Amino acid sequence: MFWVALGLTAETAVFLLSGIAWFLSRGYTFAEAGAGAVVLIFMALSLIHQLFFFVGSPLPGFFLESTALAVLLIVGSRRSPHLFRKLALPVRLFRQEIFSGWILAVAWTVMAGLMVQGWFSTDSSSITHPWDGLTSGSFLGGPHGMADMDAIPPLNAVALFYHTARFGLGPNACGFGLLAYLVVGFSTYALARRYTWPPMALTVTLMVLSMPRMVFMGLRPSAELVSTAAIAFSMVLIYRLLEQHQSGDLRFFFLCILFSIYANPMSIALVPVMGLLLVVIMIRRHGWLLWRELLADKPLLTLLILLPALGLAQIPVFVMNWVHGQPILGTAIAFDNDGILGAAANLVRYLFVSFDPTEPVQQGLMWLVGLDISGLVTGIYTSLVVPVFGHAGETGPFTLMFSGSGDVGFGPFALLLVAPSMIYALFRGPRRLKAVSVAWTGYLYLAALVVAWHPGSLAALSPLYAANCFVVAFALPPWRLRRRGMRLLQTAFALLLAWSIVAAGSTPV
Numbered sequence: 001m002f003w004v005a006l007g008l009t010a011e012t013a014v015f016l017l018s019g020i021a022w023f024l025s026r027g028y029t030f031a032e033a034g035a036g037a038v039v040l041i042f043m044a045l046s047l048i049h050q051l052f053f054f055v056g057s058p059l060p061g062f063f064l065e066s067t068a069l070a071v072l073l074i075v076g077s078r079r080s081p082h083l084f085r086k087l088a089l090p091v092r093l094f095r096q097e098i099f100s101g102w103i104l105a106v107a108w109t110v111m112a113g114l115m116v117q118g119w120f121s122t123d124s125s126s127i128t129h130p131w132d133g134l135t136s137g138s139f140l141g142g143p144h145g146m147a148d149m150d151a152i153p154p155l156n157a158v159a160l161f162y163h164t165a166r167f168g169l170g171p172n173a174c175g176f177g178l179l180a181y182l183v184v185g186f187s188t189y190a191l192a193r194r195y196t197w198p199p200m201a202l203t204v205t206l207m208v209l210s211m212p213r214m215v216f217m218g219l220r221p222s223a224e225l226v227s228t229a230a231i232a233f234s235m236v237l238i239y240r241l242l243e244q245h246q247s248g249d250l251r252f253f254f255l256c257i258l259f260s261i262y263a264n265p266m267s268i269a270l271v272p273v274m275g276l277l278l279v280v281i282m283i284r285r286h287g288w289l290l291w292r293e294l295l296a297d298k299p300l301l302t303l304l305i306l307l308p309a310l311g312l313a314q315i316p317v318f319v320m321n322w323v324h325g326q327p328i329l330g331t332a333i334a335f336d337n338d339g340i341l342g343a344a345a346n347l348v349r350y351l352f353v354s355f356d357p358t359e360p361v362q363q364g365l366m367w368l369v370g371l372d373i374s375g376l377v378t379g380i381y382t383s384l385v386v387p388v389f390g391h392a393g394e395t396g397p398f399t400l401m402f403s404g405s406g407d408v409g410f411g412p413f414a415l416l417l418v419a420p421s422m423i424y425a426l427f428r429g430p431r432r433l434k435a436v437s438v439a440w441t442g443y444l445y446l447a448a449l450v451v452a453w454h455p456g457s458l459a460a461l462s463p464l465y466a467a468n469c470f471v472v473a474f475a476l477p478p479w480r481l482r483r484r485g486m487r488l489l490q491t492a493f494a495l496l497l498a499w500s501i502v503a504a505g506s507t508p509v
Contacts, residue, residue, distance in 0.1 A: 004169065023037055031189045032190045034182065046159045049061055050156075050159045100203055111219060114219055153329065154263055154330065172221050180217075180221060192470040196474070200486065211410045211414065227261070227264070227267050230260040245286075247295075254275070261312070268329075335450060336451060341393070342392045347448045351415075353398075354414050354415045356402060358412065359405040395452040396454040440467075
């Protein structure tokens with residue numbers, strides 16, 4: 001299995017370098033090119049393996065994959081010197097910002113080492129692959145009739161993970177989790193650079209990559225992380241469309257937001273939210289004329305992407321589930337039936353669940369001053385929230401989320417820095433940033449209003465914090481945060497990142 005995993009990793013590296021070179025040739029910055037290349041690889045591999053599901057044979061996928069690899073090796077060998085000169089750009093940046101830059105580089109290297117260690121320690125017979133339940137269905141020639149077909153989950157991330165599952169390997173065998181983790185970091189840096197200088201942009205990137213939930217999913221990739229990465233990069237494309245007006249970015253944007261759909265119903269809600277955000281910002285800045293020009297540019301290419309767009313939108317999956325009387329997302333959705341009261345209650349729960357000082361801080365304060373933070377916050381929730389809202393909007397019990405004591409949250413800085421920065425940008429930011437804050441506020445309200453609270457509700461906050469983290473760069477400009485203050489923040493983020501890696505690496509798969 002080691003050699004198979006190594007081969008898949010090498011193949012992914014070829015795809016990645018080729019994608020970066022292609023995006024750089026289109027005028028992307030290195031951070032934008034890195035994020036775009038990963039998302040493009042994810043979408044292409046997912047579509048290839050979705051084709052296997054609908055055709056019932058892996059042969060088309062192997063042919064397309066092998067052909068693409070051969071072409072990239074031939075073409076890329078001629079342009080490799082230019083690419084490696086471009087790769088020197090982040091090295092120079094890390095030399096200028098040694099502390100935060102090298103912390104990120106070392107952390108990602110350690111996580112890559114943990115991934116390689118998993119190649120030797122993982123028992124392939126114990127892995128449960130998301131594809132197993134699909135390949136036994138009648139759609140691939142199973143023994144039952146179509147009326148007996150089980151519900152099919154959205155295939156975007158499931159098909160991507162089949163890239164390794166077909167060889168009996170886990171979903172991170174060729175680094176998909178680490179690559180999605182990189183997309184969040186690259187996208188945050190690219191967006192933060194619109195509002196600040198490189199030191200602060202790297203600091204904000206270090207903050208989002210130190211969130212325990214991001215680190216945990218980076219080592220154990222999930223559909224949630226893949227979707228979050230796609231949404232983070234779609235924010236970059238929104239800014240690029242405002243600045244560059246390239247029709248290719250518009251097509252790529254809609255493919256990205258469609259690729260973010262997975263079994264969580266809020267991933268579907270994000271599609272119209274992000275689409276409406278782009279339309280509003282573009283019209284307010286450039287009017288309808290530019291929209292008409294972008295949509296009319298290269299109509300044949302637009303028609304060609306309609307078929308993959310329908311696949312990424314999961315229309316065939318939804319139709320099959322609906323025709324056979326199954327939930328369209330593969331699982332039943334627990335809707336909030338308590339209206340405004342339930343929405344208000346869930347908003348408060350999202351606020352409380354965002355409070356994540358982590359278990360080491362909890363234990364440290366207990367040892368130093370005897371203060372039980374968990375008991376204190378639980379008492380506040382029980383005495384103030386429960387009498388007002390009761391169990392409105394709930395389908396499962398509400399519990400706090402302290403990373404290190406069970407489920408993984410976002411750490412302390414999501415509530416201390418990201419949420420206040422969103423509120424500050426909503427009132428004091430430029431019009432573009434106000435529109436972004438309004439869109440994410442609307443998304444959070446939809447999450448509270450539409451879906452009832454359950455233990456997995458925290459996943460709805462992943463795109464909110466990951467794709468909107470760059471607003472901290474606007475709220476903390478250099479004249480407010482001096483060099484010493486920035487170094488203190490970087491040290492705090494570095495300590496949280498180190499602990500998150502140790503905690504995630506020591507947690508059994």
